[in-house]
Every structure is written in structure tokens, then in C-alpha cells.
Amino acid sequence: xxxxxxxxxxxxxxxLELTQDQKDVRDxxxxxxxxxxxxxxxxxxxxxxxxxxxxxEAAKIGLYGFEGMAQFFADETGLLLPxxxxxxxxxxxxxxxxLMGTSLAVAAIFGQGTxxxxxxWIPLCFGTVEEPAVAAFCASEPNAGSDVSNIRTTAKYDxxxxxxxxxxxxxxxTNGGIAGVHVIIASVDPVLKSRGHAGFxxxxxxxxxxxxxxxxxxxxxxxxxxxxxxxxCRIPVACVLGGKERLDERLARVREGKKSKSQAAMATFEAxxxxxxxxxxxxxxxxxxxxxxxxxxxxxFGRAIIENQAIAFTLADMKMEIDAARLLVWRAAWMGRTGQxxxxxxxxxxxxxxxxxxxxxxxxxxxxLGGNGYTREYPVERWHRDAKIYTIFEGTxxxxxxxxxxxxxxLHIQ
Numbered sequence: 001x002x003x004x005x006x007x008x009x010x011x012x013x014x015x016l017e018l019t020q021d022q023k024d025v026r027d028x029x030x031x032x033x034x035x036x037x038x039x040x041x042x043x044x045x046x047x048x049x050x051x052x053x054x055x056x057e058a059a060k061i062g063l064y065g066f067e068g069m070a071q072f073f074a075d076e077t078g079l080l081l082p083x084x085x086x087x088x089x090x091x092x093x094x095x096x097x098x099l100m101g102t103s104l105a106v107a108a109i110f111g112q113g114t115x116x117x118x119x120x121w122i123p124l125c126f127g128t129v130e131e132p133a134v135a136a137f138c139a140s141e142p143n144a145g146s147d148v149s150n151i152r153t154t155a156k157y158d159x160x161x162x163x164x165x166x167x168x169x170x171x172x173x174t175n176g177g178i179a180g181v182h183v184i185i186a187s188v189d190p191v192l193k194s195r196g197h198a199g200f201x202x203x204x205x206x207x208x209x210x211x212x213x214x215x216x217x218x219x220x221x222x223x224x225x226x227x228x229x230x231x232x233c234r235i236p237v238a239c240v241l242g243g244k245e246r247l248d249e250r251l252a253r254v255r256e257g258k259k260s261k262s263q264a265a266m267a268t269f270e271a272x273x274x275x276x277x278x279x280x281x282x283x284x285x286x287x288x289x290x291x292x293x294x295x296x297x298x299x300x301f302g303r304a305i306i307e308n309q310a311i312a313f314t315l316a317d318m319k320m321e322i323d324a325a326r327l328l329v330w331r332a333a334w335m336g337r338t339g340q341x342x343x344x345x346x347x348x349x350x351x352x353x354x355x356x357x358x359x360x361x362x363x364x365x366x367x368x369l370g371g372n373g374y375t376r377e378y379p380v381e382r383w384h385r386d387a388k389i390y391t392i393f394e395g396t397x398x399x400x401x402x403x404x405x406x407x408x409x410x411l412h413i414q
Contacts, residue, residue, distance in 0.1 A: 177211020
């Protein structure tokens, strides 16, 4: 075989093509989103309740559960989890968050827990096929949203009973109070601020953990959000993520002035930002596709409105922005899965771009539909409401820009 022939028959070293297995999973999830989620999306948005029947249906087919999530996480390219999230949230973001809200707690346990904790607690986050459960990751507080260093929830170790005692209040917790497993970020040493934080697993039905007021939200209304109160909530010593010995060693290093490898809350957010970006992409894509079809069918002044450059160019920009955001999401997901360091805050870039694209695209979709787009008879107004939270939660757009600016400059920009 000649050198030319060998070159043409060799496998390409670089490709953006999904594998057949990835495409099959994508199509499977898309079918669920199209046939199960979309037909009831408006109903659950109006009810503002957790869609347990949909969660049970997803559990039956293996889309919601430990094995399914393990398959998504295990994909060696890192792309399968964002692909799955994009399709689910294309179906509906509120129901999508009801299904995927558990993954934030799972990510915390998987990223910071011991092998024993991973094996014991992650399956419990999902429950069983017969009785599915949800899990909650609780980091934010009334006075500690973007400023995670201001967390006031405390975790004190009781030497006598060999238990951790948690006290405080968590805010805006997805699945807060209705979850089986709660992962709580608390301060072990307030003097150390964010470097003195740790993650704690609160098992199901633990006394001292109660749900506060359920939040009535602008969007993602099928996803439960509430405050969580911890009042002398006692958990076993083994429930600190990573184990007490490792925590004690980390805190000792910090007290000696040595750098801590990661902060409990930020480590989880860094790992999940590309996935959150993929969720925003799903919303944006849904709005773009709907607006495109509408523009082809809607006639004004004797022709389809897409024949007007103003509409056509807007749709062109919508498609371009969505595809550009997806490339950032896929890059960050691949980097995270393959152990590439985020030298320039690539995870924050992906979440920032996708979230702002989602808000912009859904707004443009409303404009293309005109008065129809502003009514609840059409889904674009719901997608616009759902999109807005992505510029706020898991790091506001301003915080993402701050993270990126610090990374590229090497300076602690305020």
C-alpha cells in the first residue's frame, strides 16, 4: 500500500462526529422528550408540581436511575451527558430539571466522595424503579449566593457521639426537602471561609432537616425549589464527603498557609457547568426550531415571513449562536472527562455562552411569533421564562466573567 493510500484509509485523528452508540442514546432520549415530556410540559408548568409520573416513566425505561446516569458519566469522550441533557431540555426544561436535578448531588458525591460513599449513596439518590427518589445539592443561602465564602451553615464534630451536627439554612435548593438524600455544603472552620467548607451527606428521614417555603418561580416551574433548614441535624461521622481523615488533613494544610486543592461548592460547580450549558442549549434549540417552522408557515403581505431578510437573518444568527455555544459546551465536557485542566476557565465559558444564547434566542423567537409569542397558547413564552435562570444559577453571568477574567489574567480581579 502506498503512503497516499494509507493516509486515505487511516482513521481520522480528529472528529466532531458522535459515535453510533452516542447517536442511539441521543435518539432514544429525544424520543422520550418528544413523546412523553412535550405533550404534558404546559400542564406541569401550570401545576408547579414535581412530575412524579414522568420521573417514574423515565425510571421504568432506565433513563432515570443509577445505571443510566453511570452510562452517561462513563462515556470516554465526555459528550454523552451534555447530549442527553440537551435533548431532555429540548423537551421541557422544568421536567428536565425534575429529572436531572438529582445529578448535582450525584456529581458532588462522585467527585468528592470515597469509593464506599459512591457505592452506598449514589444509588439511594435515585431510589428504585418502583419508588424513584430525588436528591438535592444545597450550597446557596439567603446571604450566600454568588459569595460562597459567606456560607453560615455550620458542621461541628461531636467527639462523644462521633457525629456531625449541622445547623443553618439553605436557599433555592432544587429538590430541597422532598429529596431522599441531601448533600449539604457547610463550614467546618468559619475562620478559613470557603477553604473551611466541606460537603456532608444527610441520609433520608434524618431528624433536624426540614423543608422551608417552596419557591414560586418565573420558570422551571415543574422543578421543586425550596429552603432547607438544619436544626441540630445529626449525621454519622462517615457522612462527610471524602472522609473525616482527609478533611482533617486538608484543613491542617490550609491552617499552615498551604493552598487547598479545591473548595467543596466550587468543585461541584466546575464539574457541572458544561452540563448546565447543554440544558440551556436544549431550550434555545427548541425555540429556534419552533420559530423557524413558524416563519415558514406564517404569511403576511402575501408571503411567508421568512422571506423577509429581517426574519431570515435573525434565524440565521440564532442557528449560528446555538452551534457556537454547543462547541464550547462539548469542548469543556471533553476537557473535563479527559482530565484536561481548564487553563482559561473553559467550563465557565461554556455555561456563560450557552445561558446568554438561550435568553437571546428565546426572546428573538417571541419577536418572530409577534403577539402569538407572548401568549401561553404557544410554547416560546415558557421557553423564555425557563431560559432566564441559566444566567443566574450555578454562577451568574457576572461571576462566570469574573472567573474567566481571573484565569486569563492571573490576577485576583474583584
